[in-house]
Amino acid sequence: SKASIAGHPIHPMLVTIPIACFVGTLLTDIAYWRTAEMTWANFSAWLLTVGVIVGILAAIAGLTDFLGGRRIREQPTAWLHMAGNLVVLVLSFFNMLIHTRDAWTSVVPTGLILSA
Template sequence: MSESISSKMSIGGHPIHPMLIHFPVAALIGLIGTDLAYILTGDYFWARASIWLVGVGVVGGWVSGMVGLLDLLLVSGIRRLVTAWCHAILAVMLLSLATLNWLLRIDAVDSVIAPWGLYLSLGCGGMIALTSLFGGQLVYDHAVGVDYEEAPEPTDPH
């Protein structure tokens, strides 16, 4: 087992970036559903839900991204990983796409959903999958933010 890489941006040894990222990811994935619901029903409720979800996704994503960026810049072990740079670059691309999606909707909550809002939402969903793949590799393959001291020993099921 290789050495773990500690996060500088942590609370009680628990990295903050993974704590924060779940909410914006859930919001941006939910955005696909609300966009489709608006397109299928024409109910303005879904357009309003979409503007809120994309806003939460963008603001939460940038906050989480800043915490992740600080870890990237402050921890040399993370900086040396190509996987970390791939994750960071994809995250910036994702947040740029999500921010564009939000900005297009601010003055026209419902008129841009079909088709461009939905296209951007689907693009964000794809980018989330790619970015998450590299984020998972950082944790599971490179032990970024994993504390082996606290991890329970595996038990033999037999």
């Protein structure tokens, strides 16, 4: 890995945070949809924001590894991994913008669909 700290690759360390945040967003969106309790919509907005910010950092570390290693670029799954994560990050960014609206319109139905 080109992006590492003390020999430990940064990308695998960071990706767990956006994964947890995006799954948490789906769960809190469902909770808001079922209860209309404003707290759940606030949780979703914060989880999305943290997930997108750390996701961008993870993407930078992953791109550094991808561009820095010829053997990595030769793997077809590496290209799928990069493209899939880029799609998720872009969708999550738009979901984050949607979640800035008023609670009900931020979650139902568009926010919930994007979270899923």
